[in-house]
Amino acid sequence: MTLFHFGNCFALAYFPYFITYKCSGLSEYNAFWRCVQAGATYLFVQLCKMLFLATFFPTWEGGAGVYDFVGEFMKATVDLADLLGLHLVMSRNAGKGEYKIMVAAMGWATAELVMSRCLPLWVGARGIEFDWKYIQMSFDSNISLIHYIAMAAVVWMFTRYDLPKSFRLPVTVLLALCVYKAFLMELFVHVFLLGSWTVLLVKAVLTGAISLCSLFLFVTLVHSN
Amino acid sequence: MFEEASEVFDNMFKSSFPLTFIVFLPAVLILVSPLPAEAAHEFTVYRMQQYDLQGQPYGTRNAILNTEARTVEAEVLSRRCVIMRLADFSYDKYQKALRQSAGAVVIILPKNMSAMPQDIVQQFMELEPEMLATETIVPVYFAMEDEELLSIYLQTLTSSSSQGSLSAAEVLLHTATANGFQMVTSGAQSKAISDWAITSLEGRLAGVGGEDLPTIVVVAHYDSFGVAPWLSYGADSNGSGVSMLLELARLFSKLYTYKRTHAAYNLLFFVSGGGKFNYQGTKRWLEDNLDHTDSSLLQDNVAFVLCLDTLGNGDSLHLHVSKPPKEGTPQFSLLKELEMVVTSQYPEVKFSMVHKKINLADDMLAWEHERFGIRRLPAFTLSHLPSHRLAQRSSIMDVRSVSLSSRHGAGEPHVDVKKLGRNTKVVAEALARVIYNLTEKGAPGDLQIFTEQMQVQEEHLSAVVDWLTAQPRAAQLVDKDSSVVSTLEYHLGRYLKDVKRHYVKADKRDPEFVFYDQLKQTMNAYRFVKPAIFDLLLAVCIAAYLGMMYLAIQNFGVLYSVVRRITQPKNKAH
Numbered sequence: 156m157t158l159f160h161f162g163n164c165f166a167l168a169y170f171p172y173f174i175t176y177k178c179s180g181l182s183e184y185n186a187f188w189r190c191v192q193a194g195a196t197y198l199f200v201q202l203c204k205m206l207f208l209a210t211f212f213p214t215w216e217g218g219a220g221v222y223d224f225v226g227e228f229m230k231a232t233v234d235l236a237d238l239l240g241l242h243l244v245m246s247r248n249a250g251k252g253e254y255k256i257m258v259a260a261m262g263w264a265t266a267e268l269v270m271s272r273c274l275p276l277w278v279g280a281r282g283i284e285f286d287w288k289y290i291q292m293s294f295d296s297n298i299s300l301i302h303y304i305a306m307a308a309v310v311w312m313f314t315r316y317d318l319p320k321s322f323r324l325p326v327t328v329l330l331a332l333c334v335y336k337a338f339l340m341e342l343f344v345h346v347f348l349l350g351s352w353t354v355l356l357v358k359a360v361l362t363g364a365i366s367l368c369s370l371f372l373f374v375t376l377v378h379s380n
Numbered sequence: 381m382f383e384e385a386s387e388v389f390d391n392m393f394k395s396s397f398p399l400t401f402i403v404f405l406p407a408v409l410i411l412v413s414p415l416p417a418e419a420a421h422e423f424t425v426y427r428m429q430q431y432d433l434q435g436q437p438y439g440t441r442n443a444i445l446n447t448e449a450r451t452v453e454a455e456v457l458s459r460r461c462v463i464m465r466l467a468d469f470s471y472d473k474y475q476k477a478l479r480q481s482a483g484a485v486v487i488i489l490p491k492n493m494s495a496m497p498q499d500i501v502q503q504f505m506e507l508e509p510e511m512l513a514t515e516t517i518v519p520v521y522f523a524m525e526d527e528e529l530l531s532i533y534l535q536t537l538t539s540s541s542s543q544g545s546l547s548a549a550e551v552l553l554h555t556a557t558a559n560g561f562q563m564v565t566s567g568a569q570s571k572a573i574s575d576w577a578i579t580s581l582e583g584r585l586a587g588v589g590g591e592d593l594p595t596i597v598v599v600a601h602y603d604s605f606g607v608a609p610w611l612s613y614g615a616d617s618n619g620s621g622v623s624m625l626l627e628l629a630r631l632f633s634k635l636y637t638y639k640r641t642h643a644a645y646n647l648l649f650f651v652s653g654g655g656k657f658n659y660q661g662t663k664r665w666l667e668d669n670l671d672h673t674d675s676s677l678l679q680d681n682v683a684f685v686l687c688l689d690t691l692g693n694g695d696s697l698h699l700h701v702s703k704p705p706k707e708g709t710p711q712f713s714l715l716k717e718l719e720m721v722v723t724s725q726y727p728e729v730k731f732s733m734v735h736k737k738i739n740l741a742d743d744m745l746a747w748e749h750e751r752f753g754i755r756r757l758p759a760f761t762l763s764h765l766p767s768h769r770l771a772q773r774s775s776i777m778d779v780r781s782v783s784l785s786s787r788h789g790a791g792e793p794h795v796d797v798k799k800l801g802r803n804t805k806v807v808a809e810a811l812a813r814v815i816y817n818l819t820e821k822g823a824p825g826d827l828q829i830f831t832e833q834m835q836v837q838e839e840h841l842s843a844v845v846d847w848l849t850a851q852p853r854a855a856q857l858v859d860k861d862s863s864v865v866s867t868l869e870y871h872l873g874r875y876l877k878d879v880k881r882h883y884v885k886a887d888k889r890d891p892e893f894v895f896y897d898q899l900k901q902t903m904n905a906y907r908f909v910k911p912a913i914f915d916l917l918l919a920v921c922i923a924a925y926l927g928m929m930y931l932a933i934q935n936f937g938v939l940y941s942v943v944r945r946i947t948q949p950k951n952k953a954h
Contacts, residue, residue: 159915163922170926171933178933284907290918297929374940375947 160289161280167293168272171300172265179257184250186258193244193262198270200240204233222345231338238334241310252311252377260307264300272296291355298355298362305366306333308373318376325372332365421528425486425903426610428520429512430570431856432894433657434743437515443570443898445519447483449532449561449905452476454540459483461563463533465525466490467500471507478516485520486563486903488529489611493779505771508607519565521903522608522776532561532905562906570898577883578603578654579860580661581869583629583876584677585636589644594683594710596811597648597759599662599748600625601655601689602853602868606776609854610900615780615795615845617773618655619853620692623844624804625649626871627836631808633875634834643815648677649876651868654855654884656774657893658744662751664884670755678757683710685759686811687748690773691803692795692845694764696730697722700746701760702738702753710814711758717810717819718762724825726806734766762807764799780849795845801838805830844871856895 176182181190212230244259272292280289309329312318318326332339340361344354429439450460452473457480464473465488477485490496511520523529539560587593600621604614613619629649635641654660669676691697699718705711715733722731738750745751746768752759765772772778780795812829813819830836851857851864858864860883873879886893 157915159919163915163919166926167922171929174926174930174933178930178936285914286907370939370943371947374943378944378947 158281160285161276164276164280164289164293167290168268168276168296171297172261172268175300176261179261181254181257181261184254186254186261189248189258190262190265192247193259194266194269196240196244197263197266200236201270204236207233207236222342224342227338227341228335231335234334234337237306238310238330241307242314245307245311245314256304256307256311259310260300260304263307264296264303267299267303268296288351291351294355295358298359301366302333302336302362305329305362305369308369309333312369312372312376315376319379322372322376325368329365329369329372336361336365421532421905423523423526423529423903423905425521425523425565425901426608427570427899427901428516428522428608429606430896430899431657432572432891434892435890436743439512440516440518440520441570442484442517442519443565443567443901445484445521445563445565445903447563449486449536449563450482451533451537451540453537456480457482461486463488463536463563465533466496466504469500469504469507471510474507474511478518482518484518484563487520487522488525488533489522489776490525493777501777505775505777508771508775511607521565521901522611523903529905536561560907564904564906565901566904567898567901570896573856573895573897575885576856576895577860577885578657578661578855579858579865580653580665580882580884581651581865581872581879582665582882583649583872583879585629585632585647585649585876587636587645587647588642592681593644593646594681595646595648595677596683596710596815597650597678597685597752597757598625598628599650599652599685599687599752601652601659601661601748602848602864603653603655603855603858604778604853605656605774606778606854608776608899609856610852611776612852612854613776613779613849614853615849616692616778617690618688619780619845619848620690620795620800621688622651622848622868623841624688624691624800624807625651626844626875627804627841628808628811629872629875630840631830631834631836632811635812641816645683645815646677649872651872652748653858653865654893655748657855659748659751660884660893661882662748665882666751666755666757668882682757683814684714685749685752685757686714686807687752687759687761688807689748689761689763690765691763692797692800694799695728696732696764696766697762697803697806698764698766699731699733699760699762700749700768701733701735702750704733704735705758705760709758711760713819714810714814717813718806720819720825721806721809721813725809725828726802729802729806736768764803780845797838797842797845800841800845801836804841805836808836856899 176190181187208230212226241259241263244262245255248255248258250258275292276289279286309326312322312326313330340354340358343349343357349357427440427443430441431438445461447459447461449463450457452462452464452468454460457477460482461484462477462482463486464477467490469487474485493501601618602622604612604617604619606612606614632647636643636647650662650665652659652661652665655662666678669678673679697718699715705715719731722729736746738745738753740754747761747763749759749761778794808830809828813823818827847867848864853864860881865881869879869881
């Protein structure tokens with residue numbers, strides 16, 4: 156609508172990142188450069204994913220409105236590369252588990268925010284027309300921050316050698332949930348024909364549940380030793 | 381954090397070029413991206429007439445529009461753009477909008493005008509002169525309906541009619557939920573066009589047989605008029621008159637090529653411009669011919685002037701005169717010949733003479749022949765309309781296309797080629813009878829001259845009307861380079877000699893007519909426009925949300941310890 160509206164959306168999208176960075180103590184660890192490296196890794200992984208998708212997944216040519224279940228599932232599977240990328244970031248950083256997780260997740264999520272949300276916000280939210288979708292986009296970026304923190308935590312747990320046998324199954328399930336979350340959301344939208352606000356709410360609830368579960372596992376794991 | 385950042389940038393420049401590229405390219409792209417100007421819907425609008433005639437302003441005086449859309453059902457209309465559909469249009473609603481000082485009025489016309497019910501078309505046609513009669517301060521636009529525009533109208537209608545007497549909070553809530561549209565025109569303010577030249581065309585067929593032959597003048601104006609210049613196609617008024625004039629020129633030029641049929645009458649054809657603006661073209665032509673030159677066909681021995689106006693429909697013919705012709709004059713003989721042709725060849729046509737004195741106190745002259753009457757030339761107008769006041773002569777509903785289902789009976793403005801052909805035949809026969817003096821020579825009333833090779837060609841008439849109505853021909857839109865003028869000139873030149881142009885420009889100091897531009901514009905409808913107060917409210921909400929987020933992240937330790945306390949007993953059991 157105006158520059159003011161863009162400011163609103165921008166604040167809504169970015170301030171949670173800033174607050175998280177400040178409050179999590181990352182700033183005290185001098186972790187800014189590490190976060191930037193994580194972001195660069197994000198870019199590299201996305202590039203690889205895009206190349207892979209463009210090479211091996213032909214454009215879906217079915218009728219409009221028909222959901223290509225298998226194709227979308229396969230595409231979501233490519234997101235496994237995200238896990239690899241996160242693992243790569245964490246393996247290159249030495250330090251405590253929380254620190255590694257936070258650096259990887261912060262860098263990863265911020266890179267995504269800058270790359271995929273900044274431009275639409277700048278172009279769209281300054282226009283004369285008002286649309287709720289920019290506010291929704293900003294909320295969505297908050298959700299994805301939580302999502303990536305949870306995902307990084309799960310990846311960290313999964314790659315630990317001292318992971319108890321009983322943890323193996325829940326961690327793997329969580330990992331799968333993290334990867335296929337976007338796919339599941341799309342499926343929900345397609346089956347239940349949800350409105351955009353409902354989608355956002357469902358996404359928030361789903362992400363909250365996954366993060367809470369991974370928090371429980373993390374706490375248990377960290378304090379069991 | 382800033383020291384860290386500068387360190388990071390240092391590292392970036394030193395170590396890796398690609399990284400720099402990746403970071404800076406988007407930044408540059410973001411900074412140079414232009415402001416988006418995509419609208420929800422973009423459509424063409426046609427502005428209502430704006431002109432001054434004899435110092436008197438008419439029509440809308442404004443062109444700029446940038447206001448929120450409402451329908452007439454809303455409580456408050458002041459400084460809003462009121463949109464109406466033709467189907468719901470009435471003069472009361474229009475007046476209500478203007479009285480409440482609306483910012484603008486946009487009237488949506490259906491794409492297919494001929495599918496409209498007849499009474500609505502009739503009603504609108506009668507309203508057109510009333511809308512133009514006085515000057516309107518706010519801009520008035522007309523738009524063609526399409527799906528997008530209809531949906532904009534319907535959304536505006538629902539939000540407008542739900543507004544009752546709400547409290548301030550409810551209004552605020554309403555602005556957050558309702559769909560508003562901001563209507564914006566792209567053009568600048570309208571301004572007077574200086575040095576606008578109205579073009580008229582003349583051509584002649586010279587008679588043989590001595591000096592000082594009598595002259596018959598045939599006149600038709602070619603311009604059209606309606607509430608919006610870009611929508612005035614003027615099929616019947618006066619596309620029909622011009623096509624008849626061209627057909628008469630064709631027929632008589634054929635007769636004048638043979639020695640045996642070359643008559644002792646000069647025929648002067650005049651296609652006048654500015655006919656809807658008090659016959660400006662005719663006025664100047666008369667001044668040029670009578671006052672400024674020594675020898676002109678108009679100066680001596682004019683038999684009569686026959687003006688053709690609105691002849692493409694109806695089963696009646698009216699000869700409008702300002703002075704009943706005296707017996708023995710050529711005027712009288714034409715009247716008699718017309719009567720004779722109609723009664724003996726076309727008994728279904730009702731022919732009558734209508735007498736109306738010239739009222740010099742009126743702002744507008746009634747018919748074109750009055751211009752000649754003022755200069756003491758014997759003149760009359762032939763039309764199927766019984767009165768000059770009828771709305772058909774100045775309506776945007778006067779279009780060519782006809783749907784057979786909705787149009788029957790008299791009075792609708794459209795051109796029926798069969799009737800136009802018949803009227804042309806009547807006029808041609810009567811003129812020939814006058815020129816060759818056939819009645820005195822004892823020719824029977826049902827003698828037909830224009831038959832077989834000489835017959836009136838309906839395809840020809842219809843092609844001319846089709847071509848004339850292919851583009852709007854309002855006087856403001858037809859300049860001297862326009863295709864209308866040059867094609868007319870070409871057509872006249874095929875049949876007539878000495879085809880000349882005459883230009884009228886308004887006087888600079890005391891202009892008799894002034895036209896204005898910006899008659900066609902692009903309008904944008906922007907969706908969901910919210911007031912500034914809504915932005916402020918949103919900012920407050922976001923600030924509150926961010927505050928909560930801050931508290932939540934600050935106190936993450938609480939959640940952490942709660943989770944720890946829950947998992948601890950399990951651990952001990954483990």
